[in-house]
Amino acid sequence: MIGLEKSVTGAQKSAILMMALGEDNCARLFEQMHEEEIREISAAMSQLGMVSAETVESVCHEFSRSLGSSEVLIGDIETTERLLKNTLPAGRAAAIMEEIRGPAGRTMWDKLGNVSEAVLANYLKNEYPQTVAVILSRIKAAHSAKVLALLPEEFSLDVMTRMLKMENVQKGVLHSVEQTLRSEFVSNLPRGSHRDSHEVLADIFNNFDRRLEARFMTALDERSHDDAERIKGLMFTFEELAQVPVEGLMVLLNQIARESLPIALKGASEKLRSAFLAAMSERAGRILIDEVEALGPVRVKDVDAAQSDILLVAKVLLDRGEIELLDQEQAANEMLV
Template identity: 35%
Template sequence: MASATDKFSGVQKAAIIMVALGEQFTADMFKRMDQEEIRRVGMAMSNVDSVNPELVEELLKEFLGKLKSELGPMIGGDATARKALQMALGAEGAAALMAELDRAKEPVPFERVKMVDSKTLAGFIRSEHPQTIAVILAHLPKSKAAEVVRQFPENLQYEVVLRLSTLDVIPPGIVEEIDTVLQREVLSTEGLEAKQLGGVEAVAEILNNCDKTTEEHIFSRLEEDDPELAEQIRQLMFVFEDLMSVDDRGIRTLLKEVRNEDLTLALKTASDTLKSKILSNVSERAAAMIQEDLEVMGPVRVSEVEQAQQKIITIARRLEKEGKLVIGGKGAEDALV
């Protein structure tokens, strides 16, 4: 027979016990946890409104092997968590962590949409106005948005990207209305706040994740209708050949994190200049092996090469954000002096 405690995760069980045993016990436990453990347990505690004594007894039996005391209902898990965090982390640390926990409890816009496969989602929303589609895509991870864009007809691809590039602050009422429509179809998410969405940076990230054909088609239309916007987006995009603008030290830093098979495949369609730059930053033996692998490599799908290049691009962009390499050509403020 299933236990009453089976429906709770380990973190939830720990949170209930800590609420039941009080602030001092909780503070002592927090001192023995790392920051991530405190965050997870603290979030679970803040969601405990009341604790049933029978549940506490079952959990204590499970955790300790025997019942420690007769307990009445415990009210106010959120308040207990705040006080215990103050004792463990100090007022400032507790305030920062509780602010994070409060934000984490807020409904996430279009959360269920992220679980729907891209083809199905595209089918649900393709008949909506391009502006509406742009709002939805702006809430998705960029790779997911790119997959959805690929499913649209070419004209719709262009219309959506154009509107996404100029998307700014969205009033909560509009987002809620869009969300309500989607609820009837595939999800049940609500309660959204206005936030900065879209813009040319979002478009650049989405196009970076699109296949070459989709990217080139959208750019051809953009360059006809709005050359200035097209140039803004291009400047924010990063393609494999842009590695030419990375200095040798940055290239060596990058190559430390790239698998040899991905590098060889990515170089299949690279320019001779870029190949030379890459190979000059590895050992002579490694360069000879890569050259040999390239020479004996048979025909491969373009999509496989692009996928390998995209993996390296993703690593390069992460290293750039971490300040470990600089991708040139993005403006004088990025230059090293």
């Protein structure tokens, strides 16, 4: 709860006052503001949480208002979105809310992901490793993996080491990165939530091909064995799909490109092949086995690409809760049933 004992910023005071005035008055005030002001106040409003009655009264008195309050206010995403929709054109309100929400919407980092990895790597190679670490920790892991693969190996390792040690980025540093990226790539840098650095790098390693994964993991292990082991434990590998229940694999099979599966299974264990066959009809299973055997020698690069495509779909389904990943003991018991 925001109380009198806590320092309240100017943007927070404005947000508190506008919420105290009610939605209609708030809408009229928004109409008189520039978009940058609306963005700043909206961002503050969405993060207020619960505000004590004493603080509301203090803020109102500070604005020379004879206004008291016996109730608390709660500033959250839903309230902010409702106020903006009642005030601004739909498109403008949606754009501001997308920025406030951060990486879930069409944000700076989504747009940065559309920049060619070669162009981005060429730009980043001249930046400080810490700056690169900030940027790569916020864009999609698949894109980060491609960028790191194009950077000098020693530089990439330095960046990954800094990502592991990185905590919440100081406002001044983030502002500097924001200004540079806005002028050279896209605009509207959001202040996204901070992810665990080991999880970020685990996602990136998942998107390396096997050669790069092995090389970087070995080098990282030499620098910090504990960090390397933790990243390994967080990585989601193709073989772990054997721990998805039959029902989940059936869902996955309906979502993936059919032509990817035989190639992906060419480099898989018998355990994983059996898991997929158990999720298919007998006829479909026979066809799959024939397709795998008919492939002949397949390049490791092609197997990696097919497995990566399937893993990306599986991760989306896992995030949505449409499939689950059992531990090894649970998966083994299910296969016995």
